[in-house]
Amino acid sequence: MKLLLLLALAAYAPQHAGTPITPELEAKAHTIGKTIRCAVCQGLSVADSPSPMAQSMMDRVRELVTEGKSEAEIHAYFVERYGEWILLEPKAEGFNLIVWVLPFVFVGLGLAVIARNTAVSEDARQAGPAPEAADDPYLKAVRDRVEKS
Amino acid sequence: MKINWSLVITGLVLAAALAWVLGKGFGRDPHEVPFMLTGKPAPAFTLERLDGAKGEAKLADFAGKPLILNFWSTWCGPCKIEHPVIEWGFGKFGDRVQFVGVVYQDSRENVDAFLRESPPKYAMLFDENGRAAVDYGLAGVPETYFITKDGKIRYKHVGPLDPSRLTQEIRALLEDAPK
Amino acid sequence: MSASLVGQACILVALVAAAFGSVTAFVLTRRGDPRGHAFAVRAAVVFFCAMLAANLTMVSALVGFDFSVQYVAQVGSRATPLVFRIVSLWSALEGSILFWGLILSGYVAAFAWRYRKEEARFIPYAVGSMLAVGVFFAFLIAGPATPFTEVSPVPPDGPGPNPLLQNHILMVVHPPILYLGYVGMTVPFGVALGALVSGEFSERWMAPLRRWTMIGWGFLSCGIIIGAWWAYAVLGWGGYWAWDPVENASFLPWLTATAFIHATIVEERRHMLKAWTLSLALATFALTILGTFMTRSGVFNSVHSFTQSDIGPTFLVFIVLIVVVSAVLLALRSHLLVSTGRIQSAVSRDAAFFLNNLLFVALTFTVLLGTVYPLIAEAVRGVKVSVGEPYFNKMAVPMGITILFLMGVGPALPWGQATKQSLRQMWPSVSTAIVVVIFCVAYGYREPGALVTFALAGFAANITLREMFLPIRVRMREKKEPLLTALGESVRRAQRRMGGYVVHLGVITIFVAIAASQSYVTHAQATLKAGDTMQTQQYTLAFKEIVQGQEGNRRFVAAKVQVTSASGSTFELLPRVNYYPRSTDPIGSPAVHDTALGDLYLSLLAHDPAAQTVTLNTWFFPLVSWIWWSIPFFVIGTLISLWPVRARVQAPAPPPPRDAEGASA
Structure with a gap:
């Protein structure tokens, strides 16, 4: 409820423009901001969210970037306060690996199944049913002509 | 009848896994924001004073006694409801515990107007761009930090406090009983 | 009789009809009794009528401010305009499940009626399965998610629906269409x-x-x-x-x-x-x-x-x-x-x-x-x-x-096995991709992800269009048919393939639009006093004044922004925030100037009427509106695939037995 109210009243809250930083640093801050979750929003990053909380967090990212902190250090700063929850992308370590690895395992297994069902030898190709297409005959005709020429 | 048991087992495993994972979700509050600083030293801050005392205040200025740090804003409805509760707490426990209000992300005019109406009884600081708030892992206003006399965050309360909760938390803070 | 009672009675009828139809369909058909099918069809029709009646009861309660119905007390409000009172039907959980029930029953009844004379044994089982799903939803509406609880004492007024849902006209069409898609999947499940x-x-x-x-x-x-x-x-x-x-x-x-x-x-x-x-x-x-x-x-x-x-x-x-x-x-x-x-x-x-x-x-x-x-x-x-x-x-x-x-x-690939010729025929499409890349690089669009997408989009579009127009061209040349006849005949002979290609064109459009709008977005944010200007892409934005007003049941605050484009033309945009009565939620309403090349998007982030300042969040999204403009491709493509032609088509002269719906791709 409180969060809702905070979100609700966001429009009343003033915005404070952060200290201007160089475009390179701003770009870096934006990239990192995209990976940090706004604490009061629902799933938006601090770089995207217009809420005041996100603006504060984004300002902090800018400061840390200006201090020369790396992405990992900035992530560590936020994780220390808000836990892993604050990262929009689970770190690829430990149990989290399942989200990063399983999709590839899935694709790999699928490819294996498809490969197993693909005839590799010339014999099998001959043995397979003739691929006589019931395509539109006109389409077939034109294809043949193109192929002959 | 021929039955493909591996399919049945796959289906059952899938159903059981779904039921387990989704069932675990019941009763969880998806909107709760984790707070990791409990038991950790309170982060230092340097903030402008709004309570008549000129200049800036640091966390170190409040060392030695338990501290209650209340983040609020004039644009936050529940904060205004909570405000008298904190003042009441200050009246009751102000001799044993320090009270500090931090105005979070607000416009100076609004804060000045509010504080003219009800002059602060305890230290009032201004966190204009939310720097201290992020350092403290704030996830909205009002939130109140209960900090022990040796500078550790004992508990963060999310949302407006009521008198009985405030009393309970202050007593626990004074005894410094393990949470 | 109160609306709550009428609604509850309708739902009970629906529940009984669905349960009866489902059980008889399975039991009787299993015994080989053809009455199973007949009962299921009738039960499906009764199920539909009862759901329709329940929904109409709710809509009339919403429109007529009958706050004795719990759902109306929860989402209704005397200040809500008529359209949004009707739309309130799906603005909260209970109502949306009720509406779901209506669509579900409509699908089941339509399917049952369409195949009422079909003798295949799977039909009664299919209708029975769909009715079983109907039992679940009717049970939900009757019990755990009932909207028809009677409220006493009757409140004089309600809070109104979620403001987010009444802020934009798209919310009127979005849920029904999405539900039609979602619930429609019950039919294939049943089959x-x-x-x-x-x-x-x-x-x-x-x-x-x-x-x-x-x-x-x-x-x-x-x-x-x-x-x-x-x-x-x-x-x-x-x-x-x-x-x-x-x-x-x-x-x-x-x-x-x-x-x-x-x-x-x-x-x-x-x-x-x-x-x-x-x-x-x-x-x-x-x-x-x-x-x-x-x-x-x-x-x-x-x-x-x-x-x-x-x-x-x-x-x-x-x-x-x-x-x-x-x-x-x-x-x-x-x-x-x-x-x-x-x-x-x-x-x-x-x-x-x-x-x-x-x-x-x-x-x-x-x-x-x-x-x-x-x-x-x-x-x-x-x-x-x-x-x-x-x-x-x-x-x-x-x-x-x-x-x-x-x-x-x-x-572009043939069934079975690709020949060298079929691969060679892909050259024009590959060259299209190469031309696209050269063109993009020459104009400075060098973001790799976007480049790959544009190139593949060019490749896919070329092949799709070729496959669509090849039969038309051949017909025109060989049979000397005029363009429209050739087009009509080609589509009719390969409805599903043509429909599919039209949809593919829509998908290609979306790919291009997403890549462009993600990779080449321009973003600027500034706090402006009256008379200040800022720059977003080729547009100059001048903030004029804060406008406030009342509009129906809502109050709004808007920033009047004068926009000058690079070509010198000017127009006004009013990004605003809407306030709804009895809701603390102010809802932002961005102002969008959309062109084929891109959208200028302004959002009012903060405003201070005392100081006459506003904070604007501004973006330029290239090609973004192509995403929504692809909808016609999906609609037309689906319609072409589904268009019933059975009645008109005579069996093709030399009969390779073919599905009456046209040759497949």
Whole structure:
């Protein structure tokens, strides 16, 4: 409820423009901001969210970037306060690996199944049913002509 | 009848896994924001004073006694409801515990107007761009930090406090009983 | 009699009709009694009429401010305009389930009526299965999610529907269309179950399965795009897709339904993938129910989970039941579903279809895994984690790009095995891709992801258009037919293929629009005093003044911004914030100037009437509106595929036995 109210009243809250930083640093801050979750929003990053909380967090990212902190250090700063929850992308370590690895395992297994069902030898190709297409005959005709020429 | 048991087992495993994972979700509050600083030293801050005392205040200025740090804003409805509760707490426990209000992300005019109406009884600081708030892992206003006399965050309360909760938390803070 | 009682009575009738129809359909048909079918058809019609009556009762209560009905007391308000009073029907949980029931009953009745004279044994089983789903929803409406509880004492007025839902006209069309897509997947589920129960795997059940999936799929596609459009036009952060659980919930069944549509083509041509195709139909339905669970159970954190309640456990039981029943039935019939064909070459249309299905299902798996992973992590590790946009983009973008490639290459490859000639014929399309790349690089658009997308889009578009126009050209040349006749005949002879290609063009458009709007967005934010200007892309924005006013039941604050484009033309934009009575939620309403080349998007972030300053968030999104403009492709493509021609078409002269719906791709 409180969060809702905070979100609700966001429009009343003033915005404070952060200290201007160089475009390179701003770009870096934006990239990192995209990976940090706004604490009061629902799933938006601090770089995207217009809420005041996100603006504060984004300002902090800018400061840390200006201090020369790396992405990992900035992530560590936020994780220390808000836990892993604050990262929009689970770190690829430990149990989290399942989200990063399983999709590839899935694709790999699928490819294996498809490969197993693909005839590799010339014999099998001959043995397979003739691929006589019931395509539109006109389409077939034109294809043949193109192929002959 | 021929039955493909591996399919049945796959289906059952899938159903059981779904039921387990989704069932675990019941009763969880998806909107709760984790707070990791409990038991950790309170982060230092340097903030402008709004309570008549000129200049800036640091966390170190409040060392030695338990501290209650209340983040609020004039644009936050529940904060205004909570405000008298904190003042009441200050009246009751102000001799044993320090009270500090931090105005979070607000416009100076609004804060000045509010504080003219009800002059602060305890230290009032201004966190204009939310720097201290992020350092403290704030996830909205009002939130109140209960900090022990040796500078550790004992508990963060999310949302407006009521008198009985405030009393309970202050007593626990004074005894410094393990949470 | 009070509206609550009437509503409850209607729902009870619906529940009884669905239960009776479902049980008799199964029991009597099993005994070989043809009355099972007749009863099921009648029960479906009664089910529909009762649901319709219940919905009309609710709408009249909403329109007539009958606050004695609990749902009206919850979402109604005397200040709400008529249109939004009707729309309130689906603005909260209970009403949306009631509306769901109406659409479900409509589908079941339409299916039952359409096939009332069909003698195949799977039909009564199919209707029975759909009615069983109807029993579940009627039970939900009668019990756990009833909107018809009587309130006493009757409140004089209510709070009105969620302001987010009455802020934009798209919200009037988005939910019904999405529901039509979502609920429509019940029909293929019923047909698949019917086929499995009856054990009849002739070609007869494939056609209805395919057609009814297409209907749901068409609505679902449009519903998803309109949802993205709504998010863009209302939520004010400039995005249209955030990989939010609610969005994923609608995307998941779309993915499996799309895989299904492609799998049926292989099934039909090569007699492979029968079990796979059936599983996709079953999975699509299971995912719609899972998606509903995600949005309605309150278990997931979401940008727009408007409606939460404790119906979660009921849904969970239903999901488990669906999975178990589907798996057991598949297992019982698996010996009848053996593939007879084999892929002959890795470079063939068959292989392209297999890869397409693999990618769609892998994407489904990935999105599902990412969406539920926070729950898994909390259950296993006891730690809260988030899985958001960066993860999904990283995983989905490569898969999407591969799908785009397959979409181009697939139609150009012959069935069976590619010949050197067929590969050589791809050269013009490859050169199109090369020209696109040279063009983009020359104009400075060098972002690699976008370049790859543009190149593949050029490649796929070239092949798609070639495949569409080849038969037309040949007809015009060989048969000397005029253009329109040739077009009509070509479409009629290959309806589904042509429809499919039209949809492909729409998908290519979306790919291009997403790549352009993501890679070349310009963003600027500034706090302006009256008279100040700022620059966004080629536009100069001058803030004039703050405008406030009252408009129907809402108050608004807007910033009047004078925009001057590079060409010197000027226009005014009014990004604003709306305030609704009895709601603390101010709702931002961004102002968008849309052109074919891109949108100028202004959002009012903050305003201070005393100081006359506003903070504006501004973006320029290249090509973004192409995403919504692709809707006609989906509508026309689906209609072409589905258009009933049976009555007009005579059997083709030399009869290769062909599906009456036209040759397949």
